[in-house]
Amino acid sequence: MSIHYPKTIENLIQQFSKLPGVGRKTAERYVFHIMKQSPGQIKLLAKDLNNIFDGFKICQKCSAFSEKEICPICSDDKRQENLICIIANFQDMSSIENTKQYNGKYFILNGLVNTIENIGPEKLNIKKLVKHINELIKKNGKIEMILALSPTIEGETTSLYLKRILKSPKIKISKLAQGLSTGMSLEYVDETTLSNALKYRNELK
Ligand SMILES: [Zn+2]
Known part of the structure; x- marks a missing residue:
């Protein structure tokens, strides 16, 4: 019988499975590894993910990700x-x-x-x-x-x-x-x- 994970865990596994080269098994490993971290560490990861779009600009000249306009x-x-x-x-x-x-x-x-x-x-x-x-x-x-x-x-x-x-x-x-x-x-x-x-x-x- 396959195990049913609680919904929050299952959702996260599915998100990780979408990453390139990450299958279901690896996604499960990532999620359980994260769950072993301290709550502070997990909050930091969540915060960094949440802020990803606020923290950079697109270089006006070359289109690279950058902290400044150029x-x-x-x-x-x-x-x-x-x-x-x-x-x-x-x-x-x-x-x-x-x-x-x-x-x-x-x-x-x-x-x-x-x-x-x-x-x-x-x-x-x-x-x-x-x-x-x-x-x-x-x-x-x-x-x-x-x-x-x-x-x-x-x-x-x-x-x-x-x-x-x-x-x-x-x-x-x-x-x-x-x-x-x-x-x-x-x-x-x-x-x-x-x-x-x-x-x-x-x-x-
Ligand atoms: Zn540039």
């Missing part, structure tokens, strides 16, 4: 402003920063074009990107844009789309070098591979 990377004038790395998600920024090879700026698309899930370019930060790129060109003349998107169908579709709409003699568009396994999400790529993929990036013509 994130620390966009406000760092030691970083190259005419080099911009286009990434799908905020987490990809930390993968690239960890390589310690990159000294340009970023732009976050907030996803990838995905025809199966009905995510078209209009659902991504493309308008903001185009505006941002135009401002950069006005200020710097020529710029280089690195498409650092996962080597998946969605990543390729998005790259092709961006290449098409941003074609300009003032924009050099390059793409991470081969060597990343096809189908692999960028967040799982190790630092050395990612570092080489950045270093030996290919220009898209």
Whole structure:
């Protein structure tokens, strides 16, 4: 006979089961682990979850999560402003920063074009990107844009789309070098591979 948990516990297990890579068993483990913590600790966790949307802003330039209107990377004038790395998600920024090879700026698309899930370019930060790129060109003349998107169908579709709409003699568009396994999400790529993929990036013509 399967055990029926009290409703409050069951609800929490179901919430945890929605997290990526977390199945029912792991969700149960998390919930029972939390229940062993002190009431103060649990209240702190609940408070942090509750405050999650009040505690950050979206950077006006690159769309990163930030405590200020402009994130620390966009406000760092030691970083190259005419080099911009286009990434799908905020987490990809930390993968690239960890390589310690990159000294340009970023732009976050907030996803990838995905025809199966009905995510078209209009659902991504493309308008903001185009505006941002135009401002950069006005200020710097020529710029280089690195498409650092996962080597998946969605990543390729998005790259092709961006290449098409941003074609300009003032924009050099390059793409991470081969060597990343096809189908692999960028967040799982190790630092050395990612570092080489950045270093030996290919220009898209
Ligand atoms: Zn920023």
